[in-house]
Amino acid sequence: MTTNSSGKKNLTTGRQPETLSDMLQRRGVSRRAFLKYAAMTASLMALPPTMANVMAANLARARRQSVIWLSFQECTGCTESLTRSMRPTLEDLIFDFISLDYHHTLQAVSGHAAEEARRNAMKENKGKYIVIVDGSVPIKDGGIYSMIAGMTNLQILEETVNDAFAVVAVGTCAAYGGLPHADPNPTGAVPISDLVKDKPLINLPGCPPIPEVMSGTLSYVLSFGKIPELDHLARPLSFYGETIHDRCYRRPFYDRGLFAKSFDDEGARKGWCLYELGCKGPVAYNSCATMKWNGGVSFPIQSGHGCLGCSEPNFWDMGGFYKPLSTGLGNMGSALAGAAVAGAALGGGSAWLARKHQGEYMKNLVDHEKDKAGQNSKKEN
Amino acid sequence: MELLEFARGPALQSAMVIFVAGVLWRIIGILALPFISIPSRARKGVLPEGEVKGWFEGIWRRMWPHKSFIRQALFSTINGHVYHIGLFVVVFLFAPHIAFIKDLTGLSWASLPSNLVNAVGVVTAASLIAALIHRLTNPVQRLISTFNDYFSWFVTLAPVLTGLLAVSHLGARYETLLAIHLLSIALLLIWFPFGKLMHAFLFVVSRGATGARMKHRGAQI
Known part of the structure; x- marks a missing residue:
């Protein structure tokens, strides 16, 4: 040295x-x-x-x-x-x-x-x-x-x-x-x-x-x-220069719509696409699918696990390794439940207001008709 | 924060919250209104059950124009069916979309081959563009069209086009195209409850009520 x-x-x-x-x-x-x-x-x-x-x-x-x-x-x-x-x-x-x-x-x-x-x-x-x-x-x-x-x-x-x-x-x-x-x-x-x-x-x-x-x-x-x-x-x-997805040997199965649903199902055993199991290959730019690892023996997708996208920024915070790319980040359940309650309350409130206005209008209409009828009868008398 | 993170995170979450709250507000706000009774007596022989039947007939029969209007409405009817069916296939039978719905609701079903869905997407986009051309070239339609119509058209076409670009990797890197696609969906979801896209839910109410009333009066549905 x-x-x-x-x-x-x-x-x-x-x-x-x-x-x-x-x-x-x-x-x-x-x-x-x-x-x-x-x-x-x-x-x-x-x-x-x-x-x-x-x-x-x-x-x-x-x-x-x-x-x-x-x-x-x-x-x-x-x-x-x-x-x-x-x-x-x-x-x-x-x-x-x-x-x-x-x-x-x-x-x-x-x-x-x-x-x-x-x-x-x-x-x-x-x-x-x-x-x-x-x-x-x-x-x-x-x-x-x-x-x-x-x-x-x-x-x-x-x-x-x-x-x-x-x-x-x-x-x-x-x-x-x-x-x-x-x-x-x-x-x-x-x-x-x-x-x-x-x-x-x-x-x-x-x-x-x-x-x-x-x-x-x-x-x-x-x-x-x-x-x-x-x-x-x-x-x-x-x-x-290219994504793992573009060079993946499982890509034909993606195009045919054949996806493994779990790591041990028939699709997984047949080598179908791992997109639905959270594979980040479509957004991961690396050479794993072509150069492979261990002297060209294999790479993660070939061994049955989806790509983690480890060559991309913030791969650790991309919503979970097992969530498909097309899903949202984080858990939306509580936010959507809150939105549903708020929307229902707003709708109920709007309808209540409309009913109230309608009731008042109808009452006024009836009162008006009564008055009119009363005046007409007075004139006749 | 990367654009894709923003699209998958805050953008989509906010849009979903507005969509759910807005749709429920509109639907409950309408369904909870007092039922306006029809003051006239029902046509002879029409029972209350018949009016319920009229409700469903109204929904079904409005799928196709009456024979007296068939010539004028043929293109818009067929084209409308093409892009509505196309949108259904693209939204509900594409594997990544099913994965999105499954993540939200836990429900999933079989998908169609991705290439087939892409082809349907191309047809759908072409059909939507044809719909716009028809709207612009037909004097009556152009006269009655408002910002609501054009913007609703735009937010419908945008996710289809950006989705096609994303799966084809055309124009930019995939993650950018995917982010733009998700942002266009967010825009659609935000606009949905407040514009004419709400007809996806309300057509049942409007057509059904019309059908029931026509049945009550003994008119042909």
Whole structure:
């Protein structure tokens, strides 16, 4: 963790930092396997076929990228997702290739030495390092709800981001606030996008995000030295451009109107659409249905559970995981009962008033007729 | 708060409250009025039960115009039936709508295939647009039309169109289209008790009362 990304000689060893190509050769990875990885990544990111070669060439020349990984209000699920792959893959090598200069869960050092490593990395790679953040930042009450080494998360973020090349918010907590941000948000948790305004920011939401989304995005940044095309929520369009629903293998059943009514009924066993069981696939933009999880084995809908929409803002507060999208949020029962009583009372009151007016009118009419009759009889007399 | 959250939450809840309160106010306000007795004697042979029969006959027979008016009323009658049936299919036989009703009432029933409902939705929208063109091009209808007619038409068509756009993912992202669709439904629900859309409930009362009176007088229904 002492090499820098600037291509300068390492101060300790005096040698040029190795390129990705050098490192892959040292590990016995064939060029063919490397090209396949570049082609796959380019394909995943919907780049033109010719860009696969460009990506491979640029990646091969790339030197170790300094990465500082900040963990704030989070559950470590994002790190677990990235590190617990089913088998060693080229993506792992890419991560080995990254100079991960600071990461609570993965770094060997601790205490002051850890903070020293972060500051050294910032100094040696000024303006070139990437900051990856997982977890939201509490800002209520001076940010005291999450502190590291005597500093609030906000202080660490501001200090670290200051000289960064780009910031990547990994996971829904960092991207949108996530669970800590959920109602009633006791710590005043905010997403990174609320705090970082003057640096390129990439959001990679998901609870957790797909490992290949992470590695693919980093490969793109390493290859082209810029951030990929993003959507309005700063997510790479190549991975978050389509909804789960659009790519779901159960979609034909939605179109045919065949829905599972419970998790154990005949429809569920036949693989029918899970919309009525609360699936949020129609409003969830992510790659789960195409890239899948655990080395492409499966994804939540394939295992029989509806999508939670975890890559969308406020997914925790969207009215319940098991309420269909077409239903209202919250319980309307008491409000509607109150409205019914009020409406009935209003109707009854209106009718009572109308009856009263009608009674008075009829009485006046009868009195008038009587008077008229009396006057007529007087005249006749 | 995201637009979809607002649409599914406060907007829909407020609209439902206004709808329920407004509809009950109108219906109870009318049904609790004193019954105006008919001073004349009933036509010979017409019993009170016959007037009840006349009530139902009045509702049923007004579904189709009398033969003497068939030529003038043919288009508006057939077109009216098309979009009324279409609205029924779209509102009550589309799975997401049934899920909405089930969430509110606990009641559910079988749905039609989504693609079929979409096709019915297209026909319904076309029929509603045809109804507007007919209203605008027919001098008599145009003369008697008010803001109430045009706005009621608009709040009826808007959910159909926005729903079609939402299922087709046309024009914007799905969540935005879904939110706009829900907001258009909220507008419909708010306007419903106060405009001519209330005929969905009151046609039973008005046609039935007319039928009963005509039966009382011995007139042909």
